[in-house]
Amino acid sequence: MAGSAAPAPSRGRSRVVVTGMGTVNALTSGGRGAVVEALAAERSGIGPLRAFAPEPGGSGLAAEVDDGRLAALIDGAEARRLSRICRLAVAACRLAVEDAAIAPGAELGLVVGSEHGDFRSSEEFAGGYLRRGPAGLSPMIFPNTVMNTMASVAAIAVGARAASVTINQATVVGDLAVARGAALVANGSARAVVAGGVDEICEIVYRHLCRLGALSPMGGRAPEGCRPYAADHNGPVLGEGATFLVLEALDAARARGASIVAEIADMAWGSVPAAPHAGGARTLDRGSPVRRLLSARARPFARCYGAANGDPGVDDWERALLAQDLGKGAATPTSLAPRFGQHGGLGALRVAAAALDAAHGGAPVLVHGIARGGCRTALIVGESSAA
Amino acid sequence: MTSDPSSRVVVSGLGVVSPYGLGVKSLWTGLSAGACAIRPVTAIAIEGLRSRVAAEVPAEALDALGVSRRRSRADRLALAAAREALADAGLDERDRRGAACVVGAVGGGMYEVEEWYWEEARSGRPAPGQGSLRSVLPRAHADAIAFRFGLCGPRETLVMACASGAAAVALGADLIRDGVVDTALVGGVDALTRICFMGFNALKLLDPDPCRPFDRERRGMSIGEAAAFLVLEDADRCRARGGRAHAWLAGAGMTTDAHHVTAPHPEGEGMVRAMSQALASAGMAPGEIDYVNAHGTGTPQNDRIEALALARVFGEGGVLVSSSKSLVGHTMAAAGSVEAVVTILALEHGLVPPTANLTDVDPAVPFDCVPVVARPTDLDAALSNSFGFGGQNVSLIFRRATD
Numbered sequence: 001m002a003g004s005a006a007p008a009p010s011r012g013r014s015r016v017v018v019t020g021m022g023t024v025n026a027l028t029s030g031g032r033g034a035v036v037e038a039l040a041a042e043r044s045g046i047g048p049l050r051a052f053a054p055e056p057g058g059s060g061l062a063a064e065v066d067d068g069r070l071a072a073l074i075d076g077a078e079a080r081r082l083s084r085i086c087r088l089a090v091a092a093c094r095l096a097v098e099d100a101a102i103a104p105g106a107e108l109g110l111v112v113g114s115e116h117g118d119f120r121s122s123e124e125f126a127g128g129y130l131r132r133g134p135a136g137l138s139p140m141i142f143p144n145t146v147m148n149t150m151a152s153v154a155a156i157a158v159g160a161r162a163a164s165v166t167i168n169q170a171t172v173v174g175d176l177a178v179a180r181g182a183a184l185v186a187n188g189s190a191r192a193v194v195a196g197g198v199d200e201i202c203e204i205v206y207r208h209l210c211r212l213g214a215l216s217p218m219g220g221r222a223p224e225g226c227r228p229y230a231a232d233h234n235g236p237v238l239g240e241g242a243t244f245l246v247l248e249a250l251d252a253a254r255a256r257g258a259s260i261v262a263e264i265a266d267m268a269w270g271s272v273p274a275a276p277h278a279g280g281a282r283t284l285d286r287g288s289p290v291r292r293l294l295s296a297r298a299r300p301f302a303r304c305y306g307a308a309n310g311d312p313g314v315d316d317w318e319r320a321l322l323a324q325d326l327g328k329g330a331a332t333p334t335s336l337a338p339r340f341g342q343h344g345g346l347g348a349l350r351v352a353a354a355a356l357d358a359a360h361g362g363a364p365v366l367v368h369g370i371a372r373g374g375c376r377t378a379l380i381v382g383e384s385s386a387a
Numbered sequence: 388m389t390s391d392p393s394s395r396v397v398v399s400g401l402g403v404v405s406p407y408g409l410g411v412k413s414l415w416t417g418l419s420a421g422a423c424a425i426r427p428v429t430a431i432a433i434e435g436l437r438s439r440v441a442a443e444v445p446a447e448a449l450d451a452l453g454v455s456r457r458r459s460r461a462d463r464l465a466l467a468a469a470r471e472a473l474a475d476a477g478l479d480e481r482d483r484r485g486a487a488c489v490v491g492a493v494g495g496g497m498y499e500v501e502e503w504y505w506e507e508a509r510s511g512r513p514a515p516g517q518g519s520l521r522s523v524l525p526r527a528h529a530d531a532i533a534f535r536f537g538l539c540g541p542r543e544t545l546v547m548a549c550a551s552g553a554a555a556v557a558l559g560a561d562l563i564r565d566g567v568v569d570t571a572l573v574g575g576v577d578a579l580t581r582i583c584f585m586g587f588n589a590l591k592l593l594d595p596d597p598c599r600p601f602d603r604e605r606r607g608m609s610i611g612e613a614a615a616f617l618v619l620e621d622a623d624r625c626r627a628r629g630g631r632a633h634a635w636l637a638g639a640g641m642t643t644d645a646h647h648v649t650a651p652h653p654e655g656e657g658m659v660r661a662m663s664q665a666l667a668s669a670g671m672a673p674g675e676i677d678y679v680n681a682h683g684t685g686t687p688q689n690d691r692i693e694a695l696a697l698a699r700v701f702g703e704g705g706v707l708v709s710s711s712k713s714l715v716g717h718t719m720a721a722a723g724s725v726e727a728v729v730t731i732l733a734l735e736h737g738l739v740p741p742t743a744n745l746t747d748v749d750p751a752v753p754f755d756c757v758p759v760v761a762r763p764t765d766l767d768a769a770l771s772n773s774f775g776f777g778g779q780n781v782s783l784i785f786r787r788a789t790d
Contacts, residue, residue, distance in 0.1 A: 013565075106660065110643070116524070117546070122582060126501075129585055130508050134435040142586035143648045143776055146493055147525065147546035152777025155645040161657065163641035164779065165554065166546045168492075168526045180543065180558075187565050189641070208520050268567070271488065271542040276530035277521055287484060288539045289567055373530040375542050 016182045018355045018381075019192075019258040020100025020246030022092045025340050025349065026063035026239055029073060029091070031099030032261070035243070035352045044339050046226060046237050052203045059215040061224055062201050063239030063341030082153055083141075085118045085200040089150035090157045092242035092345070093194050097158045100246035100258060102192055104159020109190035110151055111165045113177030113197035114344045117147035120202045150198055162190040171314060172307050172369030173197050174243065174347025175377040179267040181247050182379070191252045196244030197344030206238060216310055226342075228308035228335035229315050236309035239341015243348040245355070262355035265364055265382040268293040272321070274374035280313050281320035283374070290376045294325035294366075301326075301380075302362045305350040306333025307369035309342045318370050333368060347377075354381040396560045397632035397788065399625050400476025400618030401728050402468040402574075406442035406611055406715045409451055410471060414725075415732050418714055418740040419761050425597035425609045425716050431501075431581045438593035441579055442611030442716030458531065459496030459519065461578035464614035465528040466535060469572060473536055476618035477630060478570065480537060486618075487540035487568045488533045489559040491551025491575030492525035493720040498578045499523075505581075525720075528576050540568045546720075548775030549682075551575050552615065553723025556783055557639035559619050569624040574616030577719035584610055590649065598685030598717075599744040600710035601694070601756045608684040611716020615724040617731075632788040634731045637768065638669025644778025651689065651774060655696030658772070661780035662700045665770060669784045673701045676784070678739050678769040680730045683710025684717055693772065694752040703753040707764065710756070713743035723773035727783055730771040734787040738763050 021032045026045025028038040045063035054060035065088065071079065073091035082090060089112060102108065121144035128136030143149050148166040155164045163184060167177050174197030181195025209215050216235030217224045226237040253260055270288025272279070285291040304322065308315040322330050336349055347369060354365035358381045369377040403410065406424035407417035417424060424442045433439055444464065452467040473483065500523045503516030521527075526544040533542050541562055547554045552575025559573030577583075587593045587610060594607035625632060642664065644657035651658065666673060679701070682693055697708060711729045718725050733739055738761050745758040768786045 104645075106642070125586065126504065126582060127508075130505070134585075134588065137585050137589035139586075139589040139591075142589050145582055145586060146548050146776055148548050148775070148777045148779065149648060152648050152779075155643045155778070156647075159645055161643050161645045161660075163554075164547075164643040164645075164777070165558070165641075168524055168544045168546050169542075170524075170526065176543070183561065183565065187561060189561070208517065211517065212520065269541045269543075271533045271539050273534060273537055273539060275534050276527060286539055289541060373526075374533065375530075 013186050014188060015250035016185045016247050016264040017250050017253050018245050018261040019248045019253050020096045020102065021352050022095025022099055023243040024065055024070060024073065024088050024092045025241035025243065025345065026065055029069050031095050036356060039353050046341055051201050055207065058210045059224055061237045064201055065241050083118055083121050083144045085198060086150050086153045088200060088242040089154045089198040092244045093154040093158050096194055096244040096246050102246055106161045107191035108160045109162035109164060109184050109193040110155050110160040111177045111181040111193055111195040112151040112154065113167045113173035114147055114150065115170055115173050115199050116205050118144045118149060119205050121145050123204050158194060160194060169371060169375050170373060171371035172347055172375055172377045173344050175350060175367055175369045175379060176269055178245060178348055178351045179269050179377055179379055182264045182267050185247050185249050192246060192248040194244050194246055196242065196348035198242035199343035200240045201238055226310040226338045228310050228337055229332055233310045233312050233315055236311050236337060236342040239343040241343055241345045243345035243352060245348055245352060262358040263382045265380045266293060267379040269377045272374035272376050276373045279317050279372045279374060281316040284324050285321055285376065288376055290378045291325055293378055299363060301364055301366040303357055304333040304366040304368055305354055306335055308333065308335045309337035314370060314372060321370055322368060351379055351381065358383045395622050396563050396619050396636040397622045397625050398617050398634045398636055398731055399620045399630045399632055400472040401633060402471030402475060403615045403728055404444055404464045404468045405613045405725065406444055408445055408448040409467060418729060419738055421741045421743055421759055421761055423597050423714055423743040430579050431584060433584060436585065436588045438588060438595050440597055440609055442609060443579060444612055459522045460498045461494060461496055461576050462522060462528055462531050464578060465532060465576040468574065468614035469532045469536065469616045472572060472616040472618050482570060483537050484539050485568055485570065486538045487559055487562045487571035488529050488538045489543045489555040489571060489573045490529040491545045491547065491555040491720045491723060492528050493546055493548060493551060494577045494580045494583060495525040495527055496522035497580040497582060501581050538572060547779045548777055549719055549722055550773040550775035550779040550781045551720035551723060553727065553773035553781035553783055554641060556617060556724060556727050557641055557781055560636050560639060563619055563621050569621040571619045572616055573619055574724040575721040576614035577612055577721050579610065579612040583719060592686050594685060597744055598713055600683040600685040600713050600742055601690050601749055601752045602745050603747045603749045605685045605687060605690060607686050608712065609716040611718040613715065613718035613721040613725050615721055615728045617724065617727060634734055634788050635786040637786045638665045638784040640664030640668065640782045642780045646778050649776050651692045651778065655692045657778055657780045658693060658696035658774060659699050661782040662770065665782040665784045671768065676706055676768050676770050677766045678707045678733060680726050680769060680771040681708050681710045682772045682774045683712055685712060691751050694754065698753060707739055708754040708756050709739055709742045711740060723781060726771045730769045730785050734766050734769055734785060737766055
């Protein structure tokens with residue numbers, strides 16, 4: 001086959017639409033209908049932690065995925081091979097692909113975002129050595145310690161053979177994964193991309209975030225809870241789950257008669273210069289692509305979904321950034337964190353919510369995010385009729 | 388620097404911390420001499436494990452990084468390499484402000500966290516060092532670099548196993564080609580960690596001796612640590628500000644096997660697609676590639692399948708091939724960016740770095756693998772392969788810059 005070459009990927013810019021959704025979260029699991037159901041539900045998935053006993057006096061809330069619901073989505077043999085976070089990713093990717101009714105192949109890509117990856121497997125792997133020495137090292141567990149294993153098993157599950165990308169970022173990783181996925185479709189690197197995020201409640205991560213004062217109540221006396229933008233906000237509550245969207249080139253979606261939900265009209269991501277782990281309302285955006293995107297807009301947004309999760313630094317910062325770029329009259333963004341808890345899939349849920357809102361028509365919807373350390377994201381989601 | 392219609396992206400800055408020490412110059416001195424930097428491990432405890440060698444950044448180089456010792460080992464490597472790349476490109480504060488920062492990483496600050504975790508597990512009591520958890524995740528490096536150097540463009544941390552560093556180059560170039568930014572600092576970093584060393588031991592993928600890629604008697608890879616960064620720039624912008632191009636980034640290909648978590652596709656199907664995609668995006672035919680810097684880990688399976696894939700793309704013996712991992716080890720998330728730098732240096736110097744420890748070439752590898760001694764050769768274009776767990780395949784093509 002010397003001399004052969006694949007067709008050159010087009011560098012022309014394609015319009016990008018959402019044609020599928022899949023989610024496994026603390027409230028529901030399923031395709032587009034399950035996302036609608038979860039967003040419409042009045043209740044929150046946050047409740048007392050069930051996976052392990054919390055430390056007295058520390059945090060004790062979480063938005064957990066019921067193991068029975070997850071077991072119903074992954075058969076027994078597959079479940080034995082996959083770590084829990086891999087099961088979440090595989091299940092949600094499959095649901096999204098089924099919802100989109102899209103075929104596998106070399107033009108289907110994958111972007112997986114995760115805040116923490118598979119620390120459960122890392123601890124299990126290291127624990128084997130600490131208990132039994134070299135004989136305790138499991139070659140089956142080791143691959144799970146690398147954060148791209150969720151993408152690896154999900155790519156196999158849905159037959160995604162174009163680029164598969166794993167992104168690590170705090171708070172906004174789900175939004176970032178969708179934005180990166182949309183860019184891969186827009187620039188012709190893939191005809192369609194399954195993009196979203198995943199995280200699980202893991203004891204070692206939960207306990208140490210708690211000890212570091214990163215979870216509600218952050219060592220304070222106010223009641224524990226997720227209260228974004230509220231005067232008494234005192235930290236995020238962790239959640240878990242996976243949410244993925246199928247993003248597709250408009251022409252390809254139309255050609256196969258796909259059901260188009262909405263269009264990702266534009267997206268940007270950038271950095272606000274803040275120290276790692278730090279961030280606050282006094283640090284404003286000096287000129288990232290997000291600022292350029294938002295500052296250039298003349299029309300208001302119908303709604304804004306924000307990344308606020310009850311972390312006072314992030315909440316106040318997001319409001320200040322949006323006031324800077326959209327004007328002081330900008331409405332308070334909507335946060336989904338009180339429903340689903342903070343996890344890697346939350347940003348993708350925000351984009352899914354925006355897409356469903358936009359499907360009803362009207363002005364575009366903004367999905368905005370800012371993370372400690374300064375990673376900032378924005379996606380503008382437009383109505384499907386525009387597509 | 389003449390215009391190349393096949394690409395808009397040039398490489399205008401290089402920075403490395405490698406097992407040879409601090410800086411691009413020390414890397415090239417070691418590579419061109421064919422000096423194997425794989426030695427007995429000193430940085431981590433490895434009792435009872437099959438392999439006891441690795442390519443570590445020398446202690447004296449760590450002391451000379453000029454980065455606060457309060458940072459993680461990996462952050463220190465990354466910050467020093469990024470600083471060299473930005474200085475090499477001659478970017479001032481204003482130039483840097485709009486730049487993207489795309490970093491490939493896997494281990495994050497795990498080196499320090501393991502110290503703390505091991506001590507707490509051993510003693511059964513809370514141990515000092517819990518604060519190291521703040522920098523344990525791979526994203527810590529990009530956060531530190533973007534803040535330290537004032538980069539306000541897109542920031543991404545890519546965790547794509549051994550292809551991470553190469554993926555950072557490919558996706559950083561996309562940001563330029565897509566018109567999002569005109570400058571991107573891209574690269575990868577990984578420090579040696581116990582979990583990585585133990586994991587590859589558990590998979591029986593480590594050679595007890597320094598690795599011998601493409602050799603009939605090869606028995607596995609050798610782990611290394613490094614950081615390597617490149618400044619990518621829009622060619623017009625680089626020219627306008629009087630920048631110097633080391634090379635063109637002519638093309639890139641990224642594919643997934645979707646076959647197995649740790650094993651490559653037996654026919655190298657994804658590897659072939661990545662190389663073909665890179666050639667197509669560069670608008671080049673296989674015959675225009677003069678040299679391939681192979682993934683070349685030294686594991687029996689990788690080298691055999693990579694050779695098969697190379698033969699499918701270039702024809703048997705159709706191109707010079709060598710493996711830098713025989714010299715600096717497999718530097719994990721950094722490998723793809725280290726080898727991108729090696730490939731560019733080979734183009735600049737007209738010298739192919741050798742495959743060290745190669746004495747008896749495997750008949751299943753039908754290529755001239757430049758054994759032991761570097762070879763002077765006129766080079767115009769070269770391809771660098773990076774393949775990772777999860778069937779992640781990235782191929783990058785660089786062309787020599789001409790003034």
